[in-house]
Amino acid sequence: AQRVTQPEKLLSVFKGAPVELKCNYSYSGSPELFWYVQYSRQRLQLLLRHISRESIKGFTADLNKGETSFHLKKPFAQEEDSAMYYCALRLYGGSQGNLIFGKGTKLSVKP
């Protein structure tokens, strides 16, 4: 079955430190991977999608099909990056679009 794993429930770093939020997936076909973010008292919003290959708010993520990973990275964390981060997988074909989410990682950036 398709699955998304985010091994860390909580990641705490100091401001200015590099951050990497891990995401691994299990799917034998061609996946589409996303990172969604939920800031305090705000709705879930798209941060990155792998097909866009862009950097948003200093975050990047590269799809590694060999390692089935899509880790989210930022070289210098900021306090405003503190939020819940969800990695999600979408399959081509079949269900036509529903997302499969990981359990999320809470990022806390300390001053």
Add this chain to the structure above:
Amino acid sequence: EAGVTQFPSHSVIEKGQTVTLRCDPISGHDNLYWYRRVMGKEIKFLLHFVKESKQDESGMPNNRFLAERTGGTYSTLKVQPAELEDSGVYFCASSQDLGQGDRTDTQYFGPGTRLTVL
């Protein structure tokens, strides 16, 4: 542009009662999704509408859940009768149809409805 809206934001009901959640998608979005996050678990897909048709309802937990999207605009999700394990946050999301077979655009999420069943 208004985002996806959901009503109510919170609902507290007793076991056995009925609750109806509403979702208004972004105007022009044919795709509408319902998801649920139960405490301590991941956000899980419930079902997907394309306009007024149910495209995929494989995630619906049981027949106590009924979703409708009459007219292809807003959608309702009714839980009848509610059980304790139905407590959680129910999210709605909508997206455009890219018209490329099974490809769809970015899903935009609503703020969610927190349901508590006592």
